[in-house]
Amino acid sequence: MTSAIAAIALGSNLGDSPRILAAAIAHLDATPGISVQQTSRWYQTAPIGPPQPDYLNGCALVQVQLTPHQLLARLLEIENLFGRIRWERWGPRTLDLDLLFYDKTIVATPTLEVPHPRMRERAFVLVPLAEIAPDWVDPVSGEAIGQLLQRIDIRGVQTLYN
Numbered sequence: 001m002t003s004a005i006a007a008i009a010l011g012s013n014l015g016d017s018p019r020i021l022a023a024a025i026a027h028l029d030a031t032p033g034i035s036v037q038q039t040s041r042w043y044q045t046a047p048i049g050p051p052q053p054d055y056l057n058g059c060a061l062v063q064v065q066l067t068p069h070q071l072l073a074r075l076l077e078i079e080n081l082f083g084r085i086r087w088e089r090w091g092p093r094t095l096d097l098d099l100l101f102y103d104k105t106i107v108a109t110p111t112l113e114v115p116h117p118r119m120r121e122r123a124f125v126l127v128p129l130a131e132i133a134p135d136w137v138d139p140v141s142g143e144a145i146g147q148l149l150q151r152i153d154i155r156g157v158q159t160l161y162n
Ligand SMILES: Nc1ncnc2c1ncn2[C@@H]1O[C@H](COP(=O)(O)OP(=O)(O)OP(=O)(O)O)[C@@H](O)[C@H]1O
Pocket: 072, 076, 086, 088, 089, 090, 091, 096, 097, 098, 099, 100, 110, 111, 112, 113, 114, 115, 116, 117, 118
């Protein structure tokens, strides 16, 4: 299979979040068919959804020799390694891994949608993603990440680590 570039969003607001995000990156990179190319800084972000602790969020670019569904399956496996339990939609979690984009591919199936359908309005996704892929053009809206970022309110997203 030829390779593709994918972007992944990472989030954690339960447990030792800095350690959990670093370990998630290591697990991704150790996966056959996944090579981590770049990671953003980590950001402390105000929670969207029900009241819950602040999140630590960031993004990574990975080169993959996996299909989008294979990559999603690996993301779910890594989430489960950190004991993620789904209590409620948009509720707190030890580790959340979302597939944001996969080259310019559009996927619309019941179990996987790429680009991630809610990434365009999420400052906690677009701020770190703009650090590592500002010129990537969203195949759905036709807009670059840097342009999408200008439309949204980024208060509540603070750089934590350099
Ligand atoms: N691009 C994607 N990345 C990750 N999961 C996806 C994607 N598209 C669809 N899904 C599905 O969503 C499920 C995960 O839902 P989850 O409980 O993580 O939602 P959430 O993180 O609470 O909300 P959100 O999807 O808005 O971030 C996965 O099991 C997967 O089948």
